[in-house]
Amino acid sequence: MSMTEKQFAVSVTNLRKRIGNKEILKGLSFDVESGEVFGIVGPNGAGKTTTLRILAGIIKNFNGDAKVFGLRPIEAKQNGYISYMPEDAFPYEKLTGYENLDFYAELYAKGDKELKEKYLKLGIEIANLGERIYDKTAEYSRGMKRRLIIARTLMVMPKLSVLDEPTSALDVESAVRIRNIILEMARRYNMTIILSSHNMLEVEYLCDRITLINDGRIVANGKPKEIIKSTNSKNLEEAFIKLVFGDQ
């Protein structure tokens, strides 16, 4: 790599994925800079989760190129660079919030006691559940469970965090809290975050840049403001509708 060539956190070139007879991703290309909050948006079935699962090193077979800090996603995952929150993630309900975090901190610290304590402390701070952290998570509301899962994902301070719909099905207050956690962690630790969302207000607020996918293809790429401007729209939701369904 030359001095002038930028090392991207994530670099995707002509990414394709076929499952059975169906081509799910039809040649995606985008880069994510280190420290960016990057959004992947698109209608149901567009290919967001598939893209995130490839980047997180969960789906290992694909065509084209995907690199995470210069490595294949699976290698980046094995090096502990990536932390992934699936869309349907939930805590162990038989354990308390504290025990859930403790379990993960132990797992990620790989025997380093000091590091484990550091992760756990940060996890408790991020979850911000007060005394409820000592209750079994079966007794938590949906928003509390999500805060715990976000805490579990971010407390290990990954270089790249991949969050699949982090605020879906949450009430306004819980969603606001989670957005602020994501922003603060990105800024405080210069963490790179890739997230998917159906909430265009949220994406405008959170994301430095986005890619809009429709039917496995990229329809737009750039800063939310640029995309709004180039489509002559009032907001990102209007831009989304125009780009996906055409001017109506």
Ligand SMILES: Nc1ncnc2c1ncn2[C@@H]1O[C@H](COP(=O)(O)OP(=O)(O)OP(=O)(O)O)[C@@H](O)[C@H]1O
């Ligand atoms: N394992 C699989 N087998 C068959 N088809 C699949 C599989 N995984 C995904 N698909 C298909 O690939 C397409 C993209 O799915 P994906 O979950 O990536 O979309 P998405 O953009 O995350 O959608 P949503 O917004 O609904 O979560 C869909 O048509 C889906 O049915």
